[in-house]
Amino acid sequence: MAQEYSSQALAILIDELRRLPSIGKVSAQRLAFHILKAPSERALSLADAIRAVKEKVHYCTVCWNITESETCDICYDAKRNPSIICVVEEPKDVITLDRTGEFRGLYHVLHGALSPLDNITPEDIRTRELMLRLNDTVQEVIVATNPNIEGDATAMYLSRLINPLGIKVTRLARGLPMGGDLEYADDITLARALEGRTEI
Amino acid sequence: MAQEYSSQALAILIDELRRLPSIGKVSAQRLAFHILKAPSERALSLADAIRAVKEKVHYCTVCWNITESETCDICYDAKRNPSIICVVEEPKDVITLDRTGEFRGLYHVLHGALSPLDNITPEDIRTRELMLRLNDTVQEVIVATNPNIEGDATAMYLSRLINPLGIKVTRLARGLPMGGDLEYADDITLARALEGRTEI
Numbered sequence: 001m002a003q004e005y006s007s008q009a010l011a012i013l014i015d016e017l018r019r020l021p022s023i024g025k026v027s028a029q030r031l032a033f034h035i036l037k038a039p040s041e042r043a044l045s046l047a048d049a050i051r052a053v054k055e056k057v058h059y060c061t062v063c064w065n066i067t068e069s070e071t072c073d074i075c076y077d078a079k080r081n082p083s084i085i086c087v088v089e090e091p092k093d094v095i096t097l098d099r100t101g102e103f104r105g106l107y108h109v110l111h112g113a114l115s116p117l118d119n120i121t122p123e124d125i126r127t128r129e130l131m132l133r134l135n136d137t138v139q140e141v142i143v144a145t146n147p148n149i150e151g152d153a154t155a156m157y158l159s160r161l162i163n164p165l166g167i168k169v170t171r172l173a174r175g176l177p178m179g180g181d182l183e184y185a186d187d188i189t190l191a192r193a194l195e196g197r198t199e200i
Numbered sequence: 201m202a203q204e205y206s207s208q209a210l211a212i213l214i215d216e217l218r219r220l221p222s223i224g225k226v227s228a229q230r231l232a233f234h235i236l237k238a239p240s241e242r243a244l245s246l247a248d249a250i251r252a253v254k255e256k257v258h259y260c261t262v263c264w265n266i267t268e269s270e271t272c273d274i275c276y277d278a279k280r281n282p283s284i285i286c287v288v289e290e291p292k293d294v295i296t297l298d299r300t301g302e303f304r305g306l307y308h309v310l311h312g313a314l315s316p317l318d319n320i321t322p323e324d325i326r327t328r329e330l331m332l333r334l335n336d337t338v339q340e341v342i343v344a345t346n347p348n349i350e351g352d353a354t355a356m357y358l359s360r361l362i363n364p365l366g367i368k369v370t371r372l373a374r375g376l377p378m379g380g381d382l383e384y385a386d387d388i389t390l391a392r393a394l395e396g397r398t399e400i
Contacts, residue, residue: 005295006265006272009256013249019242021234027222033292034221036253036266042219043254049213050247053232054240056209065206066236072206092233095205 010036062133064109064126066091074098074107081105083139087130087158089113089146097144105142108133113150114157120150122157131161140168147174210236262333264309264326266291274298274307281305283339287330287358289313289346297344305342308333313350314357320350322357331361340368347374 005011010032017028035043059065060072067073074080074094084105088094094107110125122128134141141162145151159169175193176185185193205211210232217228235243259265260272267273274280274294284305288294294307312325322328334341341362345351359369375393376385385393 004299006274006291007253007257007268009249009252009268010266013253016246016249019246020231022227022230029292030222031220032253033290035250036257036291040254043250046216046219047247047250049209049216050235050243050250052209053207053213053236054243057207057236066210068207068209074206090233091206091236092229099204 059109063107064111064129065094065107079104082137084142085130085133085138085140086142086144088144089151089154093144103142105140110145110154113145113154115150115153125154127158127161130158134162134165134167138167140170142170142172144172147172259309263307264311264329265294265307279304282337284342285330285333285338285340286342286344288344289351289354293344303342305340310345310354313345313354315350315353325354327358327361330358334362334365334367338367340370342370342372344372347372 005014013035014025014028014032017023017031018025020028023031035046056068057066058068060067060070060075062071062075065072065074069076081104084103085108086097086103086105087108087110088097089110089112091109094109097103097107108126108130110127110130112120112125114120114122114125130141141158143155143158145154155171162169173196174189175196176182176189182190205214213235214225214228214232217223217231218225220228223231235246256268257266258268260267260270260275262271262275265272265274269276281304284303285308286297286303286305287308287310288297289310289312291309294309297303297307308326308330310325310327310330312320314320314322314325330341341358343355343358345354355371362369373396374389375396376382376389382390
């Protein structure tokens with residue numbers, strides 16, 4: 001059949017939805033029909049929300065977190081400790097870490113991690129901007145990149161760059177996740193947990 | 201924390217995405233960050249596609265299938281057999297059935313099924329519009345509502361309404377799905393398969 005859908009606009013919408021991560025053909029079709037059936041205000045407010053995010057949201061000129069102002073709420077907050085900077089890969093990691101309430105310093109968002117295989121070099125992520133922030137106030141940089149090869153490579157690279165400045169560089173502890181069962185832990189996690197054992 | 205996200209626009213987008221079917225909080229957040237990171241053209245073409253669907257797509261004045269013209273491609277197609285009308289619940293069912301290539305008649309979309317529990321009565325779905333289509337040309341109405349309680353109730357209601365007009369009313373066969381294993385078939389499907397057994 002030349003045309004599967006009786007409306008070109010519907011076919012285009014399904015096609016656009018399929019480009020989203022983890023949305024397959026069946027999901028895209030179901031979402032499109034949902035949008036088609038929803039009241040116009042609902043569908044248009046989704047369209048407007050997508051447009052608004054692209055128009056209003058940009059990056060904090062200090063830490064590269066997302067914001068609608070020039071500097072983000074966290075950088076602007078005078079109650080936060082400017083002597084510790086926590087380095088993360090993505091803006092969503094700021095949300096995740098800040099939700100714990102454990103950290104009251106500042107953040108720096110790299111927008112990626114080093115990956116020679118994917119051709120991502122220090123110039124492709126916000127490393128230069130991080131180095132420019134490291135003045136006398138900063139005493140510690142916590143590298144909170146993901147616990148995988150790219151995150152490890154990025155942490156290693158940053159520690160080599162920052163250590164000579166006399167600033168402490170730390171990483172998040174690796175070990176057993178809370179609520180897990182020893183027998184289900186993978187070998188690498190177990191090895192790390194042994195390596196990083198603490199006295200009680 | 202008063203505000204979980206550092207951007208109001210992002211929070212709104214996540215909220216809008218969560219209203220979509222089978223999109224939870226984590227999925228909505230992942231989709232929103234994807235949209236945030238995507239090139240502007242990509243995100244805006246999704247927003248435009250949503251808008252276009254609401255603006256351009258409406259219902260065929262004959263069969264209530266979706267279309268961008270006054271009558272849909274299927275109703276407009278002179279090569280299709282106007283003596284058989286296949287009644288379905290939703291526009292997506294037209295796509296599913298027509299994909300098989302087995303049916304070359306016309307369709308009628310009810311936009312729902314009868315459901316006393318949800319207070320959906322014949323006035324809430326396009327039954328009146330179906331009855332108005334039943335002229336001398338129509339010889340058979342195939343009721344292809346879903347094989348569940350609501351679909352069954354709708355089929356029963358329509359057959360009682362249409363049979364007195366001397367028009368044949370049929371339903372899709374019920375039985376074992378192709379590729380299935382007997383031992384995994386549920387009791388109701390098996391009972392229906394026995395009931396509707398055919399000679400070979």
